[in-house]
Amino acid sequence: MKKLEIRTVDVVRYVKPLREGGSLPAIVEADDEFPYVIKFRGAGQGKKALIAEFIGGELARAMGLKVPEIVFMTLNDSFSKTEPDEEIQDLLDFSVGLNVGLHFLSGAITYDPLLPIADPMTASKVVLLDSLITNIDRTHRNTNLLNWKKELWLIDHGASLYFHHMWDNWEEHSGRLFPAIKDHVLLAEASKLDEAAKEIVQSIDKSVIKEIVSHIPADLLTEEGSDITAEEKRTVYTEFLSRRFANIELLTKEAKDARKASV
Known part of the structure; x- marks a missing residue:
């Protein structure tokens, strides 16, 4: 990267x-x-x-x-x-x-699950991304995907990483599976989950995660009444995500099982 x-x-x-x-x-x-x-x-x-x-x-x-x-x-x-x-x-x-x-992507339209434009590898990467970051908000009811120039674009990840609303149990959250993946809007198209997992591992390691997290401004990390410093929070985000990515094989299996049950 x-x-x-x-x-x-x-x-x-x-x-x-x-x-x-x-x-x-x-x-x-x-x-x-x-x-x-x-x-x-x-x-x-x-x-x-x-x-x-x-x-x-x-x-x-x-x-x-x-x-x-x-x-x-x-x-x-x-x-x-x-x-x-x-x-x-x-x-x-x-x-x-x-x-x-x-x-702002001018002219983009909301992704329509009835008119899929995601190829199997892209769909598989999106499914695994959302499992890794615990994103509960990419369903048929609310896709948070756009069709722009006949390509799939991702938006709105604000409902992800819900562990950070309760800092004291982040370690437990990091090791959990993600059952909500069964409701993912792209699960049916995600037929290359194993291949996608391999590409993700090649693209993202702890250094990449740390680089991304390092750009979060201290102003956004500071909370009134919290004793946790901005730097301590950056460390937690990095460790949480590193542990999630280390469990990608289990998350991939979970997604494959959910897909098999629904397709």
Whole structure:
């Protein structure tokens, strides 16, 4: 993996909210003149969802999967002052500072499971990615996938890594299987799980994980009332993910068994 470079941009225009789900992401324009979908630190799961978004997206990219560019986005306090919607106004107020954005893919449509565009290897990698990062939110009900220019793109990993809502039992979580994989939207297409696992192991080792985690800003890792430092949290994320990847054979078998039971 080449050295990771994550840009930080400033939000210059709030375009419109995306009223899908409860977190109210929005389309904004940044000072680089590009549009982004911004995920707000002031939304439901707060900064932890942004961390999961970043880690999940960059791990997917390291596997060779397609993910919109992820940036850190600075939001100032001026936007809420001109926003008439009180709910959005509060969200903007609570999100002043550093947020996470994904490059907006103009013209992309939500992935339709009835019109599959994922080849077996891509589908298998996505299934294993979600098992590794414990992503419970890629189902037929909510695919979190886009069809852009007839290619599959991954978005929205904020529901991943749910262990970090309870730091004290991360070691136990790291060794668990992931039964929710049976509901994965791409499971039926994932016919190359063994081959995908081999490619993932070749692409990602502990150094890659550590490199990704090292880019999480301390601001997003800091919680009021928590005694755990930002650096200690980076260490936990690195160790948790390293243990998950070390268990990829068991997770692959679990996915294969779930696929056999459902296909």
